């Protein structure tokens with residue numbers, strides 16, 4: 577049985593003060609060990625103070641992005657080494673907001689995943705179809721392409737630290753969650769695609785998160801699906817009580 581994961585993606589929310597307050601409350605309220613891994617992804621500016629606030633407890637830290645180069649003249653960018661240096665263990669890569677709003681393509685996503693792996697940062701690699709792709713029957717083709725391109729030239733050994741996240745674009749921030757059946761259908765497809773490329777052993781050990789309007793009321797039905805290994809939570813991760821409810825209902 578693989579360990580479930582709940583990851584909170586704060587996106588462009590919370591000042592340092594708000595982030596540290598959240599971390600203190602989380603630490604206090606989740607002091608008992610839980611049956612899965614809890615990850616939070618604050619904005620870059622809050623990563624270091626949150627890492628300090630979470631010292632000594634097993635709540636993990638993720639960044640929301642990184643640059644694929646190790647260093648250099650890339651004004652405004654953040655490197656893998658900088659993230660590892662402050663205690664980050666994960667990084668979100670390929671989120672649909674980056675793909676759509678910042679024109680990130682599969683080649684860049686693939687390079688970011690490779691750099692993250694080189695620095696022992698666990699990529700939380702997001703895939704998902706838009707509403708029009710779903711309505712025109714392209715969901716599986718889109719997901720397969722995103723996986724093949726994002727993980728291009730990586731072996732089954734390389735991809736062990738990767739956490740996959742299925743996030744239908746039409747469900748992100750819209751309040752429209754995929755039904756547990758709709759989500760499971762794609763999760764199953766992702767698992768089968770991973771088996772095809774990397775073999776049963778790797779695929780059965782890959783955690784596949786669901787993301788898109790996850791909240792305390794829908795998490796239980798989602799997590800009961802056989803191929804859903806946890807959730808990547810946006811809006812509902814910003815409020816510490818709601819986030820903890822999701823964690824407790826999941827593990």
Ligand code: PGA
Nearest residue numbers: 748749788789809810811
């Ligand atoms: P949401 O965001 O939970 O607000 O829909 C999920 C995500 O973008 O990771």
